Amino acid sequence: MSPDEFRRAGYAVIDWIADYWATVEQRRVTPADPPGTVASALPTAPPTVGGEPVEAVLADLDSIVVPGLTHWQHPGFFGYFPANTSGPSILGDLVSSGLGVQGMLWATSPACTELETVLMDWLAHLLDLPRRFHSTGSGGGAIQDSASSATLVATLAALHRASRGRWRENGIDRRYRAYTSTHGHSSIEKAARIAGLGADGVRPIDVDPDSQALLPAALRAAIEADLAAGDIPAIVVATIGTTSTTAIDPVPEIGAICAEYGIWLHIDAAYAGSAAVCPELRWSHAGLEYADSYCFDPHKWLLTGFDCDAFWVADRAELVEALTVLPEFLRNAATESGAVIDYRDWQVPLGRRFRALKLWFVLRWYGVEGLRAHIRSGVALAARFAEQVRADDRFDVVAAHPFSLVCFRLRADDDTNAALLAEVNGSGRVHLTHTRVSGRYTLRLAVGAPQTTEAHIDEAWRLLSAAADNLPTP
Amino acid sequence: MSPDEFRRAGYAVIDWIADYWATVEQRRVTPADPPGTVASALPTAPPTVGGEPVEAVLADLDSIVVPGLTHWQHPGFFGYFPANTSGPSILGDLVSSGLGVQGMLWATSPACTELETVLMDWLAHLLDLPRRFHSTGSGGGAIQDSASSATLVATLAALHRASRGRWRENGIDRRYRAYTSTHGHSSIEKAARIAGLGADGVRPIDVDPDSQALLPAALRAAIEADLAAGDIPAIVVATIGTTSTTAIDPVPEIGAICAEYGIWLHIDAAYAGSAAVCPELRWSHAGLEYADSYCFDPHKWLLTGFDCDAFWVADRAELVEALTVLPEFLRNAATESGAVIDYRDWQVPLGRRFRALKLWFVLRWYGVEGLRAHIRSGVALAARFAEQVRADDRFDVVAAHPFSLVCFRLRADDDTNAALLAEVNGSGRVHLTHTRVSGRYTLRLAVGAPQTTEAHIDEAWRLLSAAADNLPTP
The missing domain is CATH 1.20.1340.10 (dopa decarboxylase, N-terminal domain)
Structure with a gap:
């Protein structure tokens, strides 16, 4: 062509x-x-x-x-977490496709690496992340495809640390343990399985039944029990904004425990991290100074198309030691000088796209204030929806909604709630998904599309309310 | 916007x-x-x-x-392996960005999954892969980001099989071993490290000094030694087209050994797989009927932009068992019916782009004949370059060049060859990289850009020849 x-x-x-x-x-x-x-x-x-x-x-x-x-950009899409994109993101990614460069090493396309380093620092500013994550110190950030991969590389770096370096050569030669709440994302179990810990290597920690957040005392007890059994606690994954309900684990308390025992602390803020662009929502990120690694997904709630997970570590040398392999055909003077970043050592694959471009286009088009307006719109629309649910005594809002997700259910049994979900989704006008909270079937409405307005929220509520009218009485 | x-x-x-x-x-x-x-x-x-x-x-x-x-699409780019894209690929990827759908489950965007299944069957036809890899049987294909990730998921499925299922729960609780030649790609060691086998878990098998291909007798001896030590051989990775020299491991002999011992055979044809679109080059794929999994990268030599690794398994159930985790928030009727493919269970991340679109645009624009013409052009240009090298008695061609890579060096010491490479690359007109063959510094010229013509090959040779004239006599 x-x-x-x-x-x-x-x-x-x-x-x-x-x-x-x-x-x-x-x-x-x-x-x-x-x-x-x-x-x-x-x-x-x-x-x-x-x-x-x-x-x-x-x-x-x-x-x-x-x-x-399934139209994820439809203003009536309220399923899972949002995965919204925007015009500038599409065009930034188009430039990346058109250039077709490989950023596996600094030497294979210097601007690809340097723009990414600068953009990750921009994002760190945007979220007011601790200085330890900025590239100007010992830390730094890189784009991963997804939070799943971020959790995996954090797990690998944690194994490197917990093994005092022997994991690189010997692999899993003792029982290492990972900890997360019972509401931690499924990717945490998947990362542990991939890393060779097995599903048994993940210790699910109970949550507070009101807040759905991890109970620090239960975490401490699990760590003590594993230590007593001769096992090695390697990583704790705390979540800011769980997938089920956007619960916020108590990171200050968890961080203090990790510091006490010398355990790697990874923070999964895949969805809710974007909220930290708004100063009034930064309370959700308390305790971040304890974290060894942190990630959030601009591809969820920050108008940047998939795939774009922003991942930071406090000590980049530890991560690179865990992941680097240097064959002859990749040797080059810049790498050997130690003066450059080779992002292939920060991730699972070798090759990498020029993904910083879409972030650059998005940040220059919207600016900090434009992105804040987008987040605030989602929070306000969710609050509007929650008010409508609360005002109807057939329904309960079943969890706090600090961000743009509302969890709710009919005061009825699980089957009736599942039937309600099927009925409203069958309309084709909206799409919601479900979870279980304290064992009970719960509907989720997550806002994120830039085209979603109050009219779409109100339509969703009308559909739900009417469907509830027409359900057979349980 | x-x-x-x-x-x-x-x-x-x-x-x-x-x-x-x-x-x-x-x-x-x-x-x-x-x-x-x-x-x-x-x-x-x-x-x-x-x-x-x-x-x-x-x-x-x-x-x-x-x-x-670094301009990977420049007609003078001869480094590493090519990573070429094309107009139709860029536009197919643009549609993917514009739609912004998530293909993690069939239910999250049915067409995203179904087009990918169809396109992977198209590619299987295009390469004349064994029927066992087609989705109409027990196998099937999925797009991975890279061959690195394909090797990793193959390793995980192999561990699931070798452990008779206990790996999922228990992780690495005994010594599993992976085998590849000393010219196997660095991603094989990286996959083993990620999977918890440690670098020691990879057994490097000697190559024939003439062909640079794995020696089957050495493989058998390594397996026997590990079995005698009580270790468990889990996976053999054979390469069709090694990164150093495009050597072709003897897959029929390797496959027979894997069958005899019940070991998973993965074929890494990341670069050279594209050659199989040409019937006259399919001899390079002999023995594929033994493979449990196979991959090649359309993003290297098939005019499809990164990232696009095409990965197949002969038994999709085994792969899905190894990788599936099903949390409540992803449960849906289609998945539970068993009638659909959920590609999240074929890969490391949960989310996925609609990458089949770029393959669809490429295949419809070029057709089978257009892609064959592209491969033949690369092979012919490499042969032209090799002739020029061979005709100059200052130089040696140091390996066979069945595809589009030529390995060569000056009849001089390593430092002189490194100086030659630095000199020609310093011109800014071409970019070549290097490797080591039988321990000696060797230059690599890899052809792949659709804009590369005989004139660019001839210019590369003139620059090399002139630079050789001007080097200090060693």
Whole structure:
């Protein structure tokens, strides 16, 4: 494809995306077709001869693919946590695709590494993170694909530390333990399994039944029990904004325990970290000075497209020691000088995209104040929804909602709540998901799309209220 | 950013990329500035107020970022392995960014999963992979970010199998071993370290000094020695196209050994897998019917932008068992029906981009014949270069060049060869990298950019030949 062909086809794709964004609200949020609908509409083998114009592919996108999507950018999408993007993020990522450079080493594209280092410092400023995470000290940040990978590399660095270096050569040759609350994300168990600790290596710590936050006394007891059994506590993962309810673990107390026992403390703020751009929400980040590593996902609630997890460590040397492997074909003078960062040593894969570009585009388009306005809008819309739920005595709000997630349920049994969820999602106008809080089926409404307004919140509530009217009395 | 603002800014970015591609050849392939040049030209904190037009960011790209890049798409880029992209890939990825959907579960965006399943079958057709890898049987494919991650998930599935299921709960509670040749990629050691086997868990197997390929007898001896010591052989990673020299391990013999001992066989064809689109190069893939898993990188030599590693397993159930974790907040009817694929269980992270789109755009634009023409061009250009080297009795070609990589050196000591490399790279017209073959410093010239023509190959040779003239006699 020549530059001129690219220009012409590129305009067509830009138009297609602009039209998609302008009309997404008119679509069902989720498709209703059974499994196999999309696959059965496609050929079973690639074309022998190419040359199909981009317009033909766009037409198939319209007729086959888009009807089979769940529209995460729809203003009625309230499921899981948001994963919202924005125009500037799309364009920053487009530049990254167009340049097609590899940032695995500083030497393989210096600007790719240096812009990322600068942007991670910008984000650290934006969230007012402790100085120990800035690259100007002993720490620093890097973009990971997701919080799952951030938890994994934190676990690996923690094993390196807990083993006093023997893990690199010997692997898992004793029982190392990881700790997180019963509401810690599933990626913590997955990271432990990948790292060879096994599911048994993760100690689930009880939460306070009111706050759903980790109980420090239970953490201390679990650590003491493991030490008594001869096991080695390696890492504690505390969560700021759990996936179920956005509970906030008591990081100051947890941090003091980790410091006392010399255990790595990783903070998973995948969703709620973005809230710290607003000074009035920074109370949620108390205790961060205890953390050895911290991450949040700009791709969740900061208008930056997936994948973009921002991950920091307080001691970058420890992380690099844990992960570096230097074969001959990657040796170069810059690496050996020690004067540069090679981000391949901060992550699982070797290769890396130029992902700092989308953050750069987003921060320059919105500015600090624009991002604060986005967060405040989500918090206010969630508060509006919670008020409507509370004002209806058929419903309960079942957890605090400091951010943009509201957890609620009908005063009815689990099956009735599941039926309510299925009913409102079946409308195609909204999409909510569920969790369990204290064992009970609970609906979740998470706000994040920049197109979501009070009208969409009110529509969601009307649909829920009407569906509740029509459910068979339990 | 409104759809109309996006449209206007999007055209500007498309134009910028088209201009970059049209002029990239006029740039130095690699920058000459010292570390810190780019970082020091940028503000240390994000702007408080946003609203900067995209044109301002593009201007800073021109003045600050682009001069600090290594241009991987430059026709004079011959380093590492290629990582080339193309117009259709960029546009397919742009659609993915614009849609912003999450493909972690089938239910979170059915078309994202189904198009990927279909496209992985298309690629399996394209490479004529054994039927066991097609989704219509017990196998199937998924896109990973990189071959590093493919090796890691293969290692995890192998541990699950070798432990007869106890690894999931107990982790690494005995000594598992991985095997690869001394020319296996560094990501194999990294995967073993991440999985908790330690660097000691990887047994480096000697290669034949002529072919640089793994010696099956040495593999068998290493397995027997480990078994005698009570260790458990878990995985063999064979390489089709090693990073140093594109050596091809003898997969039929290795496969027979793996079958005999019940060891997982993973094939790393990260770079050379693309060659199998050409029937005349499929001899390089002999023995694939023995493999439990296989991967190659369309983002290296198949005109698809990073990240896009194509990974297949012969038994998808084994992989999913190894990696699945199902928390309440991800439970859904489709998953529980067993009728759908949830790709989160095929990879390390939970979230995933809609990466099948770029493959779809590439395959429809180039067609099978267009991709074959691209591979054949690379092979022919490498052969042309090798002829020029061979015709000069100051130089030796030091390994076979079945694909698009030529390894060569001056008949001189290592320091003189390193000086030669530094001299030609210093010209800014080309970029080559190095390796060691049988312990000796060796230059590598890898072809892959669609803009590379005979003229660029001839220029590279002229620069090398002239630099050799001017080196001090060793």
